[in-house]
Amino acid sequence: MASAHICIAFGPLAVYLLLMGLINALRRPFITTGARDLFSLSIALSGLVMVGPVNLFVPDSALSVFGPWAWVLLFALYLLVSLLIGISCRPRLVIYNLSSEQLKSVLGRLVAQLDPDARWAGDSVELPNLGMQLSIDKRNAMRSCQIIAVGIEQNQANWSKLKRELATELTNVKVTTNPYAISMIAVALVLGTLIAQQIIENHSLVYNQLRDWL
Template identity: 45%
Template sequence: MDPLRTAIALIPLASYLLLLGLVNLRRRPLVTTGANDLATLGMALSGLVFIGPIELFRPEPATVKLGAYVWLLLLGLYWLGLSLVAMVVRPRLAIYNVTLEQLRPAVAEAVAQVDPDARWAGDSLVLPRLHVQLHLDSFPLMRHASLVSSGGEQSLEGWRRLKRALSRSLQGLTVSPNPRSVTLLTFAVLLFAISVAGLVASPEQVAQAWVSLTGF
């Protein structure tokens, strides 16, 4: 693969790893929605999609008619598709840099604030006043936890209220930096270095690849 396509594929992924590394260096957990989490991952993979499926299935008639602008159209379709998927996925809250044991008391405190009628059953939780049902999940290797919706009927406003309450509860929690952050940052720097080195070392190949992609 030429240096330009390599850079297009790796730079968004490196940016995502850099962001994850910085988040896991924090001494406080970070709460975000599942839609935002998915959209960020979609941005990280956009370069791979650009040089993979998008370039492979690029319609030739549209390329002839629109020239380089066809890429704006195809990328726009990708972002619209990603936005649609992010809007229709089941509600979820993602909490970075926290263990399940650290998260559980904060969830209990937040739930007590927004719904005194809440009922626990193991790792499952029902909040009847908010019309929210969920269960706790975790990824111990990356010190990452989630509140994942369970059941069909979910109130988006209830999830928003729960997120605000959980964010307040976690403000007083101080955690140690995640040791995995060093690995994430190292891979990010390595991918950036590979991308930049290829662009600098082979300007002729970059120019040729640019012409093949854009037509000028």
């Protein structure tokens, strides 16, 4: 792989892993929406996508007509498609640095406050007064969990309210540092070192390869 391609491919991924490592190193949970989580992952993989399939299938006619702007348009298209997929999916909340058991305990108290008529069935709960049905995803990879919408009919405004209220409740929850945080930070530093080495030792080569690629 060319030096310029290494920098482009692994640069966004290194930043993403570093941020995820820092988030998981916190001694408190971090909550975000499923759309934002998917969009941030799309940005992290954007470098690999641009030097991989996009570079392979980009039309030569587009490069001859638009020049370097063709890559800007393709990158914008990639981000727009990722954003469209994120907002088209069912509502979802992602909580990092928290186990599913801890989440269920916090969510149970919050649900009782938001809707006294809420009904639990295992890890799923229906809030009839708020027009919501949700379930806790127990796939606890890297000590993170999700709250996923169940069913098609969902009140989007109340999902936003649930996120705000849950974020407030989670500020009082203290957790230990996620052991996966060190691994993510270490991988990010390795990738960052590799990129810096390519730029420092082969800066002229990287510049020429980038110019030829564009």
